[in-house]
Each structure stands twice: as structure tokens, then as C-alpha cells.
Amino acid sequence: MTTTSVGTGTGVDGATGVRHLKRPTPLRESVYEALTEMIIDGTLERGKHLVEVELAGMLGVSRQPVREALQRLSNEGWVDLRPGFGAQVHVPAEDEVDQLLAARAALESESARLAARHASKDAVARLRELCKEGAAFLEAGDIDATVRTNAELHRSITEMSGNKFLVDFAAQVDRRVRWYYTPVAPFRGQASWREHTRLVKAIADGDEDKAAEIMRQHTEHTRKAYHDLQAESATPAADPAPKKATRPRRTT
Structure with a gap:
């Protein structure tokens, strides 16, 4: 009986010849990177109110990865999330x-x-x-x-x-x-x-x-x-x- 190993890295299983490919970049990661660069280059200006549906339309994705990216950007200080108001680009003190x-x-x-x-x-x-x-x-x-x-x-x-x-x-x-x-x-x-x-x-x-x-x-x-x-x-x-x-x- 042949056993096939499962992995996330790239490599060739010597017994079966199966090539294990790296997973593609998750969509939420790509959205996060895109939004970060848009903040840095000023496309999304400081203090700008961020609307999920508008950002999703700009990037051609659904709202879910945008919502996840905004949460990460908030954790890292790029975006401020305010209850009842939503998200806006952080204005540094x-x-x-x-x-x-x-x-x-x-x-x-x-x-x-x-x-x-x-x-x-x-x-x-x-x-x-x-x-x-x-x-x-x-x-x-x-x-x-x-x-x-x-x-x-x-x-x-x-x-x-x-x-x-x-x-x-x-x-x-x-x-x-x-x-x-x-x-x-x-x-x-x-x-x-x-x-x-x-x-x-x-x-x-x-x-x-x-x-x-x-x-x-x-x-x-x-x-x-x-x-x-x-x-x-x-x-x-x-x-x-x-x-x-x-x-x-x-x-x-």
C-alpha cells in the first residue's frame, strides 16, 4: 500500500510523483496589501471615510475580504474603526x-x-x-x-x-x-x-x-x-x- 504525504510546501513525493504546490495568496491578504499601498500613496487620504462596498467595487472583490482587511489595518494602526461610524483612514498624531x-x-x-x-x-x-x-x-x-x-x-x-x-x-x-x-x-x-x-x-x-x-x-x-x-x-x-x-x- 502506497502512502501519500500531504503538505503545504512545494516538493515531489518520491513514491507517487505527486507535486505539492504552494497555496496561492489568500484574497484577504491581497486586499490588505492593496489597501495599505493605497493609504501610503494617498489614494485613500487621511481621515477618509472607508465604505466596504465602495472599496470592494474598486478592487473587484466581495465585501468579506475587505472587511477582514480593514480589521487587520485597524489592528496595525492604518485605519480607525468607530462603532456607529465605520472605518476611516487613520490621521497620525x-x-x-x-x-x-x-x-x-x-x-x-x-x-x-x-x-x-x-x-x-x-x-x-x-x-x-x-x-x-x-x-x-x-x-x-x-x-x-x-x-x-x-x-x-x-x-x-x-x-x-x-x-x-x-x-x-x-x-x-x-x-x-x-x-x-x-x-x-x-x-x-x-x-x-x-x-x-x-x-x-x-x-x-x-x-x-x-x-x-x-x-x-x-x-x-x-x-x-x-x-x-x-x-x-x-x-x-x-x-x-x-x-x-x-x-x-x-x-x-
Whole structure:
């Protein structure tokens, strides 16, 4: 009697020649990923009321996976679920941003220091290429591509550190950083990419302390730009100055 093993992984059963295939990604996972990216890129704006049937229509799915995805997004802080009101995209408080960017500064400053210690010519060349691409995307007004390239540059530096725990920790905050950085990218402008260029030079020169300090300043500039932009958005537009009354001309 031949026994056939059952598994979820990919492999070939030697006795029967049966190939076990990996299961496809569950629909709720695909919906979760799609909604997360829509929040990050601003398609679903902060504070926006989320209606299940509308989201289901946008994604071409039923309401059930949308409902499951919204619950997960709520658990992770992307969405707020309120009884009697429903779901809305989370609006981050200022202290949330400060806490995340402070954690990012600590992680990435150390990553930059170690990257300067371990950098190879090929890795530095890739960083320089990303700097050129990011500046070009910004110049062309492609903010989504600018943000993606910024994230890839920072991720590459962390990977160059050679510390897998730094890589894992940085990956946990990567999406949230992209969410905060998206509205800031045009505001930061080319200054951000000039800072990147200085950072890459310090890494290429093997100057660990300078690389760490530039990265720390870089993340601080982003934090300040975020708060400045929020303050600017919250300031009501000034009413136009009233026109001076003109005295009617006397006729003679």
C-alpha cells in the first residue's frame, strides 16, 4: 500500500510523483496589501471615510475580504474603526510621527555607520545610481517613484550594514516611513537628494562618524519638514485685505 504525504510546501513525493504546490495568496491578504499601498500613496487620504462596498467595487472583490482587511489595518494602526461610524483612514498624531522617526534615526544612523565600514564599490555605485534616479523622478514630478526610490536607497544602506537585525527592524517601519514621507517629498525637494549624495560620499570614503551624523541630520530634516507642512496646512488662509473705499468723484 502506497502512502501519500500531504503538505503545504512545494516538493515531489518520491513514491507517487505527486507535486505539492504552494497555496496561492489568500484574497484577504491581497486586499490588505492593496489597501495599505493605497493609504501610503494617498489614494485613500487621511481621515477618509472607508465604505466596504465602495472599496470592494474598486478592487473587484466581495465585501468579506475587505472587511477582514480593514480589521487587520485597524489592528496595525492604518485605519480607525468607530462603532456607529465605520472605518476611516487613520490621521497620525504628531507624537506618533516623532516616535517613529526617532526610532528610524537611531536605526539608520547605525546602519550608515556600518555601511561606511563594509561598503563595496558595487554597493556604492548602486547608491549613486539611486541618488540620480530619485533626483530625476522628483524633477519630473513623479512623487510615487521618488518615494519608492528614497525607500530603496535607505533600505540598501541598511542592507550594507551587514546586521540582519537592523535590516529586520528597519523593514518593520519602512511602510510607515513611506506614508509619512509621501506628502513631504515635494516639500523637501532636491535638498533631500543633496543630503543623500553627501551621505553616499561619506560611506564611500569609509568615514563612519560622518556617515552616521549626516544620516541623523537627514532624518531630523524630514521630521521637521513633516511638522512644518502640517502646521502650514492647519493655518487658515488669510482673508484678502479689504479694498479702500473710493470717494466718488465730484462732477462739475
